[in-house]
Amino acid sequence: MHKYRTHNCSELRSKHENKTVKLSGWVHRKRDHGNLLFIDLRDHYGITQCVIENSSENFKILEKIKPESVISIIGKVFKRNSENINKDLPTGEIEVEFKELQILSEAQELPMPVFGEQNYPEDTRLKYRFLDLRRQTIHDNIILRSKIISFIRKKMTELGFNEFQTPILTASSPEGARDFLVPSRLNPGKFYALPQAPQQFKQMIMVAGFDKYFQIAPCFRDEDGRADRSPGEHYQLDMEMSFVEKEDIFSTTEPLFFELFSKFGNGKKVSDFPYKRISYIDSMLQYGTDKPDLRNPLKISDVTEIFNSNEIKLDIFKKQINRGAIVRAIPAPNSIKKPRSFFDNLNQWAKDEGANGLAYLLITKNKGKLIGSGPIAKFFSENGVNQITKKCKISDGDVVFFSCEKQQIAEKISGLARQKVAQELNLIQYNQFHFCWIIDYPLYKYNEEEKKIEFSHNPFSMPKVDYEEFDKKDPLKILAEQYDLVCNGIELSSGAIRNHLPKMFYKVFSKVGYSKEDVNRKFGGMIKALLYGTPPHGGMAPGIDRIVMLLAGVENIREITLFPLNQNAQDLLMNAPSETTDKQLKELNIKTIKKDKN
RNA sequence: GGACCUGUAGUGUAGCGGUUAACACGUCCCCCUGUCACGGGGAAGAUCGAGGGUUCGAAUCCCUUCAGGUCCGCCA
Numbered sequence: 192m193h194k195y196r197t198h199n200c201s202e203l204r205s206k207h208e209n210k211t212v213k214l215s216g217w218v219h220r221k222r223d224h225g226n227l228l229f230i231d232l233r234d235h236y237g238i239t240q241c242v243i244e245n246s247s248e249n250f251k252i253l254e255k256i257k258p259e260s261v262i263s264i265i266g267k268v269f270k271r272n273s274e275n276i277n278k279d280l281p282t283g284e285i286e287v288e289f290k291e292l293q294i295l296s297e298a299q300e301l302p303m304p305v306f307g308e309q310n311y312p313e314d315t316r317l318k319y320r321f322l323d324l325r326r327q328t329i330h331d332n333i334i335l336r337s338k339i340i341s342f343i344r345k346k347m348t349e350l351g352f353n354e355f356q357t358p359i360l361t362a363s364s365p366e367g368a369r370d371f372l373v374p375s376r377l378n379p380g381k382f383y384a385l386p387q388a389p390q391q392f393k394q395m396i397m398v399a400g401f402d403k404y405f406q407i408a409p410c411f412r413d414e415d416g417r418a419d420r421s422p423g424e425h426y427q428l429d430m431e432m433s434f435v436e437k438e439d440i441f442s443t444t445e446p447l448f449f450e451l452f453s454k455f456g457n458g459k460k461v462s463d464f465p466y467k468r469i470s471y472i473d474s475m476l477q478y479g480t481d482k483p484d485l486r487n488p489l490k491i492s493d494v495t496e497i498f499n500s501n502e503i504k505l506d507i508f509k510k511q512i513n514r515g516a517i518v519r520a521i522p523a524p525n526s527i528k529k530p531r532s533f534f535d536n537l538n539q540w541a542k543d544e545g546a547n548g549l550a551y552l553l554i555t556k557n558k559g560k561l562i563g564s565g566p567i568a569k570f571f572s573e574n575g576v577n578q579i580t581k582k583c584k585i586s587d588g589d590v591v592f593f594s595c596e597k598q599q600i601a602e603k604i605s606g607l608a609r610q611k612v613a614q615e616l617n618l619i620q621y622n623q624f625h626f627c628w629i630i631d632y633p634l635y636k637y638n639e640e641e642k643k644i645e646f647s648h649n650p651f652s653m654p655k656v657d658y659e660e661f662d663k664k665d666p667l668k669i670l671a672e673q674y675d676l677v678c679n680g681i682e683l684s685s686g687a688i689r690n691h692l693p694k695m696f697y698k699v700f701s702k703v704g705y706s707k708e709d710v711n712r713k714f715g716g717m718i719k720a721l722l723y724g725t726p727p728h729g730g731m732a733p734g735i736d737r738i739v740m741l742l743a744g745v746e747n748i749r750e751i752t753l754f755p756l757n758q759n760a761q762d763l764l765m766n767a768p769s770e771t772t773d774k775q776l777k778e779l780n781i782k783t784i785k786k787d788k789n
Numbered sequence: 790g791g792a793c794c795u796g797u798a799g800u801g802u803a804g805c806g807g808u809u810a811a812c813a814c815g816u817c818c819c820c821c822u823g824u825c826a827c828g829g830g831g832a833a834g835a836u837c838g839a840g841g842g843u844u845c846g847a848a849u850c851c852c853u854u855c856a857g858g859u860c861c862g863c864c865a
């Protein structure tokens with residue numbers, strides 16, 4: 192007989208009746224009837240009920256044993272009477288009667304019980320993560336994560352991608368997030384950086400001729416955490432392909448995501464591919480964001496022109512429009528019967544968000560004519576109402592909200608309002624995964640505070656403009672072969688066709704203030720690689736954590752991470768970060784500055 | 790760096806100016822041979838995160854501070 196077990200705790204059925212078996216596991220739950228004791232024995236696979244009578248020599252020991260102790264038992268499998276069968280357990284037809292007992296590891300009284308699914312404070316859970324992880328929900332989440340990663344690995348390999356590891360100790364890269372630095376002992380005063388992503392390495396893998404690469408890649412960014420974003424580290428399905436256009440990348444990955452989400456999506460509907468492609472500009476207009484939730488059917492319209500015409504005499508808006516504001520309209524179908532508070536609350540909400548507010552117009556039909564009502568209706572001509580209803584595709588019984596702001600604020604407010612209205616009106620179809628691609632991102636954006644042009648996305652993307660035309664165009668109008676994969680309003684991935692032409696590389700960087708020398712110094716490896724025969728290439732890097740969160744249906748990244756850091760980037764279990772010894776610091780040529788604690 | 794929320798026995802919650810701070814789970818003791826959130830009876834366990842203030846009186850109100858979380862900034 193095996194030292195610890197002949198079966199796991201989820202295996203035994205009535206066909207095993209009368210067999211003598213050995214099980215090992217945790218004492219999940221005890222039910223002590225005085226002269227009869229039930230113990231639910233739990234392992235990774237499940238739970239088996241074990242039973243012992245007071246005639247047994249081990250009865251007294253088991254009565255005293257603490258939950259979560261690890262025991263090993265030898266016993267005989269008995270079929271339960273029909274009235275005692277537990278339909279909730281796969282092993283509910285049988286129970287195991289104790290013959291021999293071995294205590295493998297005694298547990299102390301628990302700081303957080305495993306049994307039951309109480310909500311414990313985050314710090315307790317992280318401090319006792321090994322107990323937390325025994326609990327079914329999170330245990331299942333972690334297994335889901337493992338299965339997702341295995342599935343992705345298998346699929347990517349089948350698709351002809353090669354999995355490679357890239358360095359963890361590498362060079363700090365300009366642009367992007369704050370780096371984690373690692374001091375070099377052999378090179379005093381110098382530092383490695385942990386990779387924010389293997390971006391340059393994967394491009395050089397293409398230069399090296401490997402054609403298709405992927406990796407479940409750890410990415411390190413020293414930025415503050417959020418519920419959906421771990422401080423410190425996260426994982427991406429990093430991938431890159433040679434001799435491709437963006438449609439090749441889309442058609443390669445769409446079936447992968449379709450299969451992945453169909454397989455692990457708990458029966459939720461998954462959008463059929465090809466996924467909808469939406470240009471960045473359209474997305475910002477219609478959805479007020481570059482990560483639209485397409486489970487929400489509402490679309491925003493631009494009605495600046497109509498408000499600026501003589502058909503609407505709303506002077507407050509006209510004045511704002513003259514100062515560069517725009518007007519965006521958010522439809523609220525079939526909401527005319529909503530109480531006044533519904534409209535006023537949204538207006539108040541917009542003001543709380545720092546906006547001017549949300550005006551609204553109610554639409555009814557009378558004798559074949561659409562008529563506007565509500566606080567601002569008196570400013571609309573009949574034709575004005577018609578133009579609005581036509582543009583916003585609304586009709587009898589609908590309401591439309593208007594946000595008049597500077598473009599950026601109008602987009603933000605209308606986007607949020609679109610989501611709020613849809614929630615209030617129950618229009619969001621929650622039982623689906625709705626994918627889309629956002630394409631044609633602008634290469635640059637203008638930084639108002641620093642009064643300069645900067646990269647809006649990835650600096651390595653290929654501009655959608657010929658080299659000769661580059662300088663003739665307004666930089667802010669130049670688009671890039673840059674795309675995002677979005678699902679249910681969550682950005683799953685960024686990606687791009689890369690800029691593989693050295694002269695274009697210099698050109699692109701020159702607009703954000705990098706001289707040729709700057710580029711050579713800061714991207715020396717990359718630019719050198721482009722000089723010796725580079726295949727056109729592109730790829731993307733979907734966030735593993737976000738995929739798992741979507742599929743597990745959780746809002747917090749710590750629910751799908753084995754050993755996460757807390758918001759202050761501390762590991763409460765391992766006690767990291769921690770102070771180090773003077774000897775270690777000396778070896779590294781590092782002095783620490785003691786901060787005053789007044 | 791900023792804003793907001795939370796902090797009460799081992800654990801989860803209630804109490805939100807007025808005697809011995811309540812309930813549930815857990816722990817300990819007693820009873821119980823068919824439970825599966827077993828049941829019944831009893832006991833122990835809390836200077837209400839910490840410090841200061843207001844008040845005749847503070848878990849409760851105010852200030853400071855610490856810890857955790859959420860968001861903004863930051864980040865793809």
